[in-house]
Amino acid sequence: MRAFFEARPQPSRLAVWMAPVLATGATLVIGFIVFEAFDKNPLAAFYAFFIQPVATRYGVAELLLKATPLMLIATGLAIGYRANVWNIGAEGQLTLGAMAGGGLALLAGDDSWPAFVLLPAMFACGALAGMAWAAIPAWLRTRFNANEILTSLMLVYIATLLLSWLVHGPWRDPEGYNFPQSKLFSDNALLPNLLAETRLNVGLALALAIVALAWLFVRRHIVGFEMRVAGLAPAAANYAGISARRNVWLGMLAGGACAGLAGVGEAAGPIGQLLPSMSPGYGFAAIIVAFVGRLHPLGIVLASLLMSLLYLGGESAQMNLALPSAVTGLFQGTLLFFLLAADVFVNYRVRIARSAPRPAT
Amino acid sequence: MDTLTQLVLLSLAAGTPLVFAALGELVVEKSGVLNLGVEGMMLVGAVASFIVAARTQSPWLGVGAGALAAAMLAFVFAVIALTLRANQVATGLALSLFGVGLSAFVGRDFLSVVIEGITPIHIDRLTDIPVVGRLLFGHNPLVYASLVLFACVQWFLYGTRAGLVLRAVGEAPQSAHAIGYHVIAIRYAAVLFGGACAGLGGAFLAVAYTPSWVEGMTAGRGWIALAIVVFATWKPWRVLVGAYLFGSVTLAQFQAQAAGVAVASQLLAMLPYVATIVVLAIISRDATTIRLNAPASLGKAYHPE
Numbered sequence: 001m002r003a004f005f006e007a008r009p010q011p012s013r014l015a016v017w018m019a020p021v022l023a024t025g026a027t028l029v030i031g032f033i034v035f036e037a038f039d040k041n042p043l044a045a046f047y048a049f050f051i052q053p054v055a056t057r058y059g060v061a062e063l064l065l066k067a068t069p070l071m072l073i074a075t076g077l078a079i080g081y082r083a084n085v086w087n088i089g090a091e092g093q094l095t096l097g098a099m100a101g102g103g104l105a106l107l108a109g110d111d112s113w114p115a116f117v118l119l120p121a122m123f124a125c126g127a128l129a130g131m132a133w134a135a136i137p138a139w140l141r142t143r144f145n146a147n148e149i150l151t152s153l154m155l156v157y158i159a160t161l162l163l164s165w166l167v168h169g170p171w172r173d174p175e176g177y178n179f180p181q182s183k184l185f186s187d188n189a190l191l192p193n194l195l196a197e198t199r200l201n202v203g204l205a206l207a208l209a210i211v212a213l214a215w216l217f218v219r220r221h222i223v224g225f226e227m228r229v230a231g232l233a234p235a236a237a238n239y240a241g242i243s244a245r246r247n248v249w250l251g252m253l254a255g256g257a258c259a260g261l262a263g264v265g266e267a268a269g270p271i272g273q274l275l276p277s278m279s280p281g282y283g284f285a286a287i288i289v290a291f292v293g294r295l296h297p298l299g300i301v302l303a304s305l306l307m308s309l310l311y312l313g314g315e316s317a318q319m320n321l322a323l324p325s326a327v328t329g330l331f332q333g334t335l336l337f338f339l340l341a342a343d344v345f346v347n348y349r350v351r352i353a354r355s356a357p358r359p360a361t
Numbered sequence: 362m363d364t365l366t367q368l369v370l371l372s373l374a375a376g377t378p379l380v381f382a383a384l385g386e387l388v389v390e391k392s393g394v395l396n397l398g399v400e401g402m403m404l405v406g407a408v409a410s411f412i413v414a415a416r417t418q419s420p421w422l423g424v425g426a427g428a429l430a431a432a433m434l435a436f437v438f439a440v441i442a443l444t445l446r447a448n449q450v451a452t453g454l455a456l457s458l459f460g461v462g463l464s465a466f467v468g469r470d471f472l473s474v475v476i477e478g479i480t481p482i483h484i485d486r487l488t489d490i491p492v493v494g495r496l497l498f499g500h501n502p503l504v505y506a507s508l509v510l511f512a513c514v515q516w517f518l519y520g521t522r523a524g525l526v527l528r529a530v531g532e533a534p535q536s537a538h539a540i541g542y543h544v545i546a547i548r549y550a551a552v553l554f555g556g557a558c559a560g561l562g563g564a565f566l567a568v569a570y571t572p573s574w575v576e577g578m579t580a581g582r583g584w585i586a587l588a589i590v591v592f593a594t595w596k597p598w599r600v601l602v603g604a605y606l607f608g609s610v611t612l613a614q615f616q617a618q619a620a621g622v623a624v625a626s627q628l629l630a631m632l633p634y635v636a637t638i639v640v641l642a643i644i645s646r647d648a649t650t651i652r653l654n655a656p657a658s659l660g661k662a663y664h665p666e
Contacts (some may be wrong), residue, residue, distance in 0.1 A: 007664075086450060119470075136638075144642040145651065149397065149450070150588050152643060154634040158579050167628035282456055291451060324469045326576075329462020336455040337437065340447040348446075 005348040015345040020292050020299070023338035024306065040321055048320040053312035061198030063308050065270060069094070069262035069279065071304035072207040073286035075214045076258025078295040082218065083227040085236070087252050089137065089152030090259040091283025092159035093130040095259025098278040102267040104290025105189035106171060106182055106274075108217030115188040122189065123206075123264050130260020131253045133159060138252035142245045148252065156283070164276045171274060182274035191269045203265035208301075210247050215297040227251065240298055249342065259283060280311065281329070288336045307332065366495055367591035368612070373504055374570060376608025378403070378562040378579075380507040383593070383600045384514050385558020390590060391518060392551035393531035395660035396451025398438055399559050400583025406560025407567035408464040411574040412471055420479045420568040424503070427564030428557040434460060435556020439549045446662045457583065465576045478572030479503060499514035503565045510558070515597045527551060531656035534663045544663050559583065581634065588637045592644050594654040603640075610636045651657020 028046075035045035053059050073090045080087050094269045101122035108118055108249035133155060140146040146259030163182070218224035230237035230247050238244065266278050289307050293299030382399050389396050414423030432518035434456060442452040482488070488498040518524040519559045527547055529537045534544045562582070567574055585607055593599035614629040622629075645651055 045378060088454060098366050140638065140642050144646045145643045145648045146638070146645040147591065150591075151583060151638050153584050154581070154588075154637050157634045158631045161627040165625050168627065169625055287454060288458065324466055326462060326465035326469060329458070330466045331462075333455060333459025333462045336451075337459060340452050340455060341441050341445050343447055344445040 003350055003352045005344065006351040008347055009342065010348055011346050012349075016294060017299075018293065019339055019342035019345065020303065022342045023292070023335055025339040026342075027331055027335045031331060034316060034327065034330070035321075038321075038323060038324070045317070045321055045323075049313035049317050052320065053316045054309065057195075058198050059312070060307050061195050061200035062312060063196075063231070063305060064204055065200050065302075065308075066311050067304040067308035068204045068207045068269075069265055069282045070289050070307050071211055071301050072262045072265070072306060073255070073259045073283060074289035074293060074300045075207075075211050075297065076255040077286060078290045078293070078300060079214060079218065079224075079227065079254040081231075081290055082295055083231045083247040083251050085248050085251030086149045087134060087152050087255040088149055088287060089134070089155045089283070090255055090286055091279065091281065092152070092156035093133045093256045093259035094263040094279055094283045095156075095159040095163050096133040096267070097126035097130040097263025098267040099159075099166065099276065100260070101126035101264030102182065102185070102274040103171070105185040105268065108186070108189060110186050113188060115192075118188050119191065119268065122268060123261055126260040126264030126267075127257045128260070130256040130258070130263065132256070134252040134259075135249075135258025138180070138249050141248050141252075148248070150203045152252075160277070163274070163278065167274050167276050173273075180276050189268055190272055191265070199270050201222050201265075201269045206261070206265070210261070211297045211301060214254075223250065255340075259286075285311075285332055288332055292339055293334060306335075310335075363492075366492060368609070368616070369496060370499060371612050372605055372609040374501060374608070375611050376605035377501070377504050377507045378565050378570065378582055379586050379589060379604035379607055380511065381562035381565060382559045382583060382608075383589040384507075384510055384597065384606055385555035385562075386586055386590050387593070387595060387597060387600055388518070388527070388558075389508055389551050389555035390595065390659055391531045391656055392527050392548045393534060393656050393658040393661070393663070394454070394548050395449045395453065395586065396435070396438055396442075396555060397450060398434070398456025398460065398583075399555075399586050400579060400581065401457035401463075402431040402434050402556050402559035403563035403566075403579045403586075404460045404464040404577065405434050406563030407578060408468040408471070408574055409560070410455065410564035411474075411476065411572075412467065414478075414568045414572075415471060415474050415476050418477065420477065420572070423568045424479075424561065424564045427567070430559040431560025431563065432553050432556040434463075435552050435559075436549075438556075439552040441660070443545050443548050443552070447482060448605060449660050449662065454647075461577060468574050468576065471574045472576075474574070476568065476572055478549060479569040501565075502554070502570050503569050505579065506561075507565075510561075511597060511601055517558040518597065522546045528656070533660060534658050538663075548663070559586075562586070585637050588641050591651070592640050594644070594650060595656065596654075605635060607636065 032042050035042045054063050077087055077090060104122050106126050136155060137148040137151040140151050141148045167180045167182055171182045173181055179236060191203055194200045194202055225240045227247050230242050263278060267274060284297045285307050289300055293303035310328050310331050314325040317323040317327055318325040382403055386399055398499060406427035410423035410427030413426035438452055438456050440450045441447045448450045479502060481499055484498050488494045526542055529549045530544050538544050563579060589600055589603040592603045611633045613632055617629055
């Protein structure tokens with residue numbers, strides 16, 4: 001008896017959508033083992049990790065609040081990933097977005113601009129800044145053939161240092177007891193709440209609107225179609241005259257714009273000022289969201305909720321179980337591993353042959 | 362001791378983690394596999410070496426543990442990317458994200474632990490020879506180890522039959538398979554070797570260079586190592602040059618501060634990353650050079666049937 005992979009005549013659509021479910025299940029099993037290894041009652045730990053954070057109205061609002069930047073960034077990244085454009089620097093583009101949007105809020109100062117002017121202007125600045133930061137790897141790729149994976153990642157470190165410099169230096173709040181942070185934004189630069197007595201803001205509506213727009217672009221617009229073709233069959237795309245250069249630019253700029261918007265959403269939303277770090281790794285977690293969501297809008301929304309729950313669960317585990325919150329990163333990585341492993345079933349099926357003749361060597 | 366000698370000594374030390382990681386990745390890529398998980402493997406190597414060094418009081422045992430732990434992580438990559446044929450780019454990214462999370466998780470109790478690290482050697486009389494004494498006999502033992510590794514990789518790839526087979530697997534896996542070589546097994550071996558090397562690079566940081574454990578202490582060196590392999594156009598001796606070049610750039614920050622240059626530390630700290638981008642653009646500009654030197658099947662999954 002031996003088992004081997006046999007190529008399927010066609011990719012399995014069932015496997016495409018079952019893989020994330022399978023991966024989530026396998027991650028839970030790993031979670032069980034981790035909790036067991038730390039002498040926590042697994043059932044109580046699962047409750048504290050996955051149920052308790054969303055057992056209240058406030059908790060659900062937090063879930064949606066954290067899912068907002070994740071779905072937004074993943075949507076932008078997915079446009080590029082479909083065309084094999086690997087932007088992994090969304091964390092840096094988010095930072096630049098927060099910096100530009102936040103910079104405008106600080107410039108506007110105390111309530112001199114009405115909110116309906118200031119907030120859209122902040123989002124516009126953030127999107128442009130994110131796009132500008134993403135344009136660097138796009139330009140280096142199209143002009144110099146430089147690998148966008150490495151350049152976009154290097155720009156994350158540069159963006160973080162830039163923000164750190166700003167809040168330690170020129171933009172530091174003079175009355176902030178020397179803490180590295182900017183002044184608090186004025187009320188007009190803060191996003192209106194969506195749900196009373198929670199932190200959920202209109203950023204969620206914006207994110208959902210952009211997810212829908214992106215879906216229309218990918219599914220209904222010829223350029224979106226061409227980008228998908230380029231990702232699935234580069235040679236065919238080339239033959240059909242689809243510009244690889246344009247795909248790189250569009251893919252990078254879409255990711256940059258969405259990450260920039262997410263940065264403004266964080267600055268003008270739950271944070272309300274500029275800090276040395278504007279995100280607990282949303283830009284990287286969004287890569288996982290894009291994959292787990294199968295680069296599909298609906299999948300991305302669901303995956304962003306799952307990933308948001310992992311963030312909340314990590315915080316809850318720290319408070320209630322005395323487990324380090326770094327467990328979140330561990331689960332995120334595990335989830336992506338299992339997903340990639342489960343994806344083998346999309347193109348292959350397992351065949352078990354009874355005492356198959358061994359090929360002569 | 363004059364400043365120039367000091368600078369050379371420091372640059373070699375700063376470049377050593379990159380030498381380890383980039384040489385390992387070079388062998389991996391020569392076999393046709395692109396493993397973007399170097400950063401994650403370095404971090405896991407760093408944390409494993411630090412924990413074992415702290416627990417056993419033996420930094421050398423720590424170095425071994427670092428290499429082993431990172432190789433185990435590389436094994437996960439190999440299973441998913443080689444056996445299960447997942448996209449190598451995505452799997453490598455997953456490895457880096459996972460390594461960051463895993464190292465932060467297991468290292469949380471060791472953040473302020475102090476250990477006795479591996480210190481530079483001192484041989485009486487030899488090291489005391491003016492100028493050349495320190496340059497020849499004053500490095501950290503792991504710096505010498507990295508040079509031995511370089512010699513071994515160079516000899517293996519270009520002086521042995523096994524090295525020729527590995528390169529053949531990277532250039533034309535179908536042909537290597539046709540003449541009877543087990544492509545997947547050879548790639549497994551290369552990936553594990555690359556993992557162990559990345560682990561050594563991380564271990565050098567944690568038990569010799571700093572010595573301490575800080576979350577994310579590799580600060581992008583794994584990614585810089587990937588860029589160095591491109592910069593080196595897949596040649597071991599150029600990896601060495603690139604690593605020391607980048608090592609000296611990371612030092613420029615401290616040199617400038619010591620010299621009293623009035624620029625914020627954050628802006629100076631950007632230098633290695635800016636340098637990586639600039640160098641990558643300059644080297645990649647000539648697409649033909651890259652195409653001629655890169656292993657032909659780099660990053661492509663291999664299907665035996």
